[in-house]
Each structure stands twice: as structure tokens, then as C-alpha cells.
Amino acid sequence: MVLSAEESIAATPGEVFSLFGTGRGSGWVFDAECDRLAVGSAVTFNLPVGRGRHGHTVQILGRISGIVPGRRIVVAHDEPWRGRLRVAFEPAAAGWTTVRLTAQVEDGGVEWLARRCGWPAAEPEDDGTHRIGLLTSQSGPAAVSTIGCEHLAELAVDELNAEGGLDGSRVRLLVGDDATSPEVGAMEARRLLRAGCRVLLGSVTSATFTAVQHAVEGEGIPLVHAVINEGGAGPGHVFRLGERPADQLRAAATPFMRHTGARHWFLVGDDYSWSHGAHAAARVVLPERGNVIVNERYVPLGTRDFTRVIEDIMRSGADLVLSTLAGADEVAFQKQSLEMGLRDRCRTLSLLLDESTRERMGDRAAAGLWTSLGYFQQLPTRRNKELLARYREAFGRWAPPVSSMSAAVYEAVLLYAAAVRNLRGGDQQGVAGELRRLRADLPRGDVELAGPHVLRQRLHLAEARPGGFRVFDTPL
Structure with a gap:
């Protein structure tokens, strides 16, 4: 599937190219924004989908992976689906420029677009796998922070399968997008449970997580808020990890x-x-x-x-x-x-x-x-260095950075797997009980679960600098 769009602008191709990403206002070159026009720069823009009253825009988060000065920009993007698109700057009549955007949409993008348009999603066939559900924000305001969470969950699942899976079965990851909306998140959570997920991990806002908790109460499966949150109480199968x-x-x-x-x-x-x-x-x-x-x-x-x-x-x-x-x-x-x-x-x-x-x-x-x-890429732990090497090998140089949120999702998958393996069979209530008392050596360092709502971990103070962070050696 190919999506395409174009705009006509009263300026020369060189002028339009040089102003790409400057955020000059609504409608200017697909509302593109980037800090600087250079290979490797993060870029955000709006991709028009459909026409007329059925048309809407999709915010794309990616990174510039190629430039032909004055003529073309190539973007490798990760949200709301993974893919690559091209923006071409072509001369038109009387000093105008036609800007053409072309995006190749693979299966994951087609499925995401179908759900966004309200079309029923196909339920995955029963293939005997041990299914882990990830509810994340592939779109909406929170997508800026959760970009990369799906990558890290996939990496953790691949590692589990390389070790033989769980309960004698291969592990399969199913992903839902809450669109940074509690209502959408609740619907997506129910869809993931219908698809047979045995645990639901959330890298979503607290508002969505609360809505999900109410939507699936009574199911009894482990429900894990993996990322930073304000805390709170709940039944024993509801886990709130992350920083406080x-x-x-x-x-x-x-x-x-x-x-x-x-x-x-x-x-x-x-x-x-x-x-x-x-x-x-x-x-x-x-x-x-x-x-x-x-x-x-x-x-x-x-x-x-x-x-x-x-x-x-x-x-x-x-x-x-x-x-x-x-x-x-x-x-x-x-x-x-x-x-x-x-x-x-x-x-x-x-x-x-x-x-x-x-x-x-x-x-x-x-x-x-x-x-x-609790996590920065600069942490010198052995587990972190190994994680970063595997991540770049798996997803390439243009993948988003590993962050506290995406690392937390990777670690939540491993913590859940450790609980399943420690139990050696049993129901999800038993898995939840095992999760409450785990200790683990993770990329962020040693952690300990003290009940379902406390993850003991070391916190680090850091200052943003060009290209990353300066991390101070200041433990909690």
C-alpha cells in the first residue's frame, strides 16, 4: 500500500527545501518540524490520509535518513508504524514548487490505519503461543515519550524465544495503540484480552491505565503499568512499576x-x-x-x-x-x-x-x-551495554534512542517471564503472586519488587546536554 500527498508552494525548490521543518505555521510543508535539516535529525510532520469529510492527518515521528540537497528528503519513521517515506521538491510553473510525499505502508501500518478508520481488526489465529499484550501510545501527545517501547518489547520477546519461550511455547507480542486516549485504551485492552494475551503491559498515561484497569477488572490477569507514574492502590494483580x-x-x-x-x-x-x-x-x-x-x-x-x-x-x-x-x-x-x-x-x-x-x-x-x-543510555552497567548493542543490531542506526520508558517495557517483559518460569506452570493469579517478590539485575541496575505497587531502584540526576545527558552520580 502506498500513501501519497502533495502541496504547491509559491517559492523555488531550493527555498522550500531550506525552510523544511522550520515550523513556519499550519499547513507549511506538511507541518514538518525538526531541530535542524541534517541526516540523523528527529522530524515530526502530518501525513494527510483520505479526502473530504473522511480525510484526516496522521502525525509521523521519525528521523531524517537521507538528503539530496534541494531535491529530496528521506525519513525513516517509527510511529505510528515503522516505515520509510520520501519528500520530493519539484519545480513547477512560474517559480512555484510541488512538494510530493510518498509513503510505503507495510502490513503493520495497514492494520493500524484500518483500526484508526474504525474497521474491525482481524483476530489472530490460535497458534499455541504464549501471548503478551503491550498497550502503548503510537499516536497522540504521549507518542513522543513512548516511541521505541514496541521495539524494546519485541527485543525482549525475541530473547525469550531464543531461550525456549515460556511454558514450552513460543512467545508472541500483540500491540495496541491507545492514541493517548483513555477511551481508546480501554477498547484496545479488551481487544488484546480477546486475542488471548496472558498479561497486559502498559506504556501509557496514568489516565489510560486507570481506564484499562476498570475496563478489564474481573479478568484477573497481571496488569502492569511499566513506566513512570504517580502510584496508587489496586487489587493484587495490578502492578505499578516505574519511578515515583x-x-x-x-x-x-x-x-x-x-x-x-x-x-x-x-x-x-x-x-x-x-x-x-x-x-x-x-x-x-x-x-x-x-x-x-x-x-x-x-x-x-x-x-x-x-x-x-x-x-x-x-x-x-x-x-x-x-x-x-x-x-x-x-x-x-x-x-x-x-x-x-x-x-x-x-x-x-x-x-x-x-x-x-x-x-x-x-x-x-x-x-x-x-x-x-532510573535509566539513561549512559549508565555503565554490563546489562545496559549489552542491551544497547543488541538494540542497534536489531533495529539499526535510525531507531529512536532507548529511554527510561522504553527500557522499562523491556524490563517488564523480563520480570513477567521470570515470574512465569519461577512458578513452572500455574494460573495467572500465581504468576501475579510471584511477581510481587522478584529481584532482578536489569539494564538500569538491581531492582526489587516490594509488593505490586513499589519497584525499588536507584534514581539518577541528569542534565540535558547537546546529544544526550550528563548523568550525575547521585543515588536516591
């Missing part, structure tokens, strides 16, 4: 305050459970360390214009910002903060700033931001 905001703040607040000499905070986040939980933790942890919270703001998930929020911060007297914004919201906020001069007044601690989000932001907008997470 209170732990992140305890690790970061004092070193950050000492480094900046500042202590007046403005909190900004998305208006859903993650940010509300993180800000509640901040209202406890920050004052304990001599900090003052001057104000806070919440915005709807999916916000792109932060002008008023930034103006409020500038008027507040704050000299530090705690950002709990997710995915594309965080990218937009930090870019606009740089443009409006907020960086000259305030330093920022961003709780969801990982490798994937940092590269979508670009080096200029990300430079100087601090974060605290």
Missing part, C-alpha cells in the same frame, strides 16, 4: 537548589492524574527542603500554546520551574520557554524528560534542563 514523583523530587530537589541557588518554584503540568499526583508530592517534598511553591498551573493534555502559562511564570517571581508535562506538551512548552526568554529567569526540573522527549525538543531547547530517572 516523590522519589524523583527527593533525589533532585536539594542538588538542584544547591546548583542554582534558587528556591521559589512554579509547578506546571497536564490536567490529569499524573500531574496532580506529582504536584501533591511536590507540595510535601519541596517545603521539607526549604523550598517555596509560589503557584501552579494545569493545562489540557494536548496543549500547544503555552504563552499565557509562561507569562504567568514570569510574573510570579519564581526562579525554578517543575514541569510534569507529558510528551508533545513538554516539547512545546520548553521550545516556547526558550523563545520567550523564560530560561533567562528560571531553571527547570522536568520529571518526564527522557532521551526520546529530549531529542524531539532539540539540543537548543533542551540544554540545561534537569531530570531524575
